[in-house]
Amino acid sequence: MTQPMTDSALSARLMDGTAVARRIAERTAARAAALTERTGATPCLATVLVGEDPASVTYVRMKRNRCEKAGIRSRHVPLPAATTTEELIATLTALSADPEVHGILLQHPAGPHIDERAAFEAIAPEKDVDGVTMRSFAAMGFALPGFASCTPGGIMRLLDAYDVDPTGKRAVVVGRSAILGKPVGMMLLARDATVTYCHSRTQDLSSLVREADILVAAVGRPEFIKGADIKPGAVVVDAGYNPGNVGDVEFTAAAERASLITPVPGGVGPMTIAVLLEQTLDAAERQLGVTAGA
Structure with a gap:
């Protein structure tokens, strides 16, 4: 049952992630438009989905829709459920080497037969906008610049x-x-x-x-x-x-x-997607040599 969205009968104040996420998305959209106007390039997030798990399909669709609204191009890479770890790594390696892709999201779980850690590590750190690689984890641990989960x-x-x-x-x-x-x-x-x-x-x-x-x-x-x-x-x-x-x-x-x-x-939930979009824009700016807000 959906939980109530009113605080009339509650002592706690609700933390409205939808409203906060909307403000982040609006700022990201403005930055994306400015980046495209300055460089001619459109920020791009590649989403990789192994299989057709209904929840994962829904999540990816939601993220792609939010990308479009924020002025970020979404490149979706659907893979069969029988994809092997080696095939998935090859796909992620190719996306990492593609200069038109600025961020990569591997939707997880990828399947019980996939070595997810090996797959995550195939994502170039500068494109790890979901914050799933060991390098990103270390950056979070040491409070260094990098992408947060x-x-x-x-x-x-x-x-x-x-x-x-x-x-x-x-x-x-x-x-x-x-x-x-x-x-x-x-x-x-x-x-x-x-x-x-x-x-x-x-x-x-x-x-x-x-x-x-x-x-x-x-x-x-x-x-x-x-x-x-x-x-x-x-x-x-x-x-x-x-x-x-x-x-x-x-x-x-x-x-x-x-x-x-x-x-x-x-x-x-909405905050997760907002941060993903914002970090994709951050990655695009860095890869295109543009200072944020410049």
């Missing part, structure tokens, strides 16, 4: 939009994936939060969640985090998305205790 990057932008300063706060991240849980924890640490990583096998998870001033839920289990465990006044970022528009947090009960909370959908 899009969902963690979107979460940080959403916190900034709502004036949530992580400095000195206790941040609890529930989830440890290489493209979400781990990097968002590193980003919070770089902003002077005290970070605790948890996951589905953490013992006495509830007691740790209760300490969180900022909670990021990214475990991929519907309503895994119970509302009763939310610290009063906490900021709750639900990065989960499960069938039925259900997040990883028990929304209604959590909203009665939190000060800020993201809805599902309409919270983290």
Whole structure:
């Protein structure tokens, strides 16, 4: 069931990712138009999809539509479900070498038979606008210039939009994936939060969640985090998305205790796509030798 988009019956204020993402997309579109006018080149994002998983097909279509609205050309590369890791690597290597492609997105999961890490590493770092390579991960870990994993990057932008300063706060991240849980924890640490990583096998998870001033839920289990465990006044970022528009947090009960909370959908999801588009534009500017805003 879709979660309510009104805060009339809630104590928490909703963090409207759709509105924040729209502002980012508008700025990206203006920059893209300026880049094309100056260089004659159109920023291009290549999307690679292995197989026809319905959810992945939907996600890719959504991203391509947002590209078009932002003045970014989308080159879609659909591959059969039987594509091997070697064939996928060859495709990504060719796109990395193509000067007309500025960013590459490999939609994941790519399939249980694919070595995703090997595939990700075939993406040229300067075109890794989804922030999935080891080089991007290292840049996030050391707070160096590079591309952020899009969902963690979107979460940080959403916190900034709502004036949530992580400095000195206790941040609890529930989830440890290489493209979400781990990097968002590193980003919070770089902003002077005290970070605790948890996951589905953490013992006495509830007691740790209760300490969180900022909670990021990214475990991929519907309503895994119970509302009763939310610290009063906490900021709750639900990065989960499960069938039925259900997040990883028990929304209604959590909203009665939190000060800020993201809805599902309409919270983290739009921010992920906005950051992807913005980083594609960043990549295009760098590859074409244009200073941002010049």
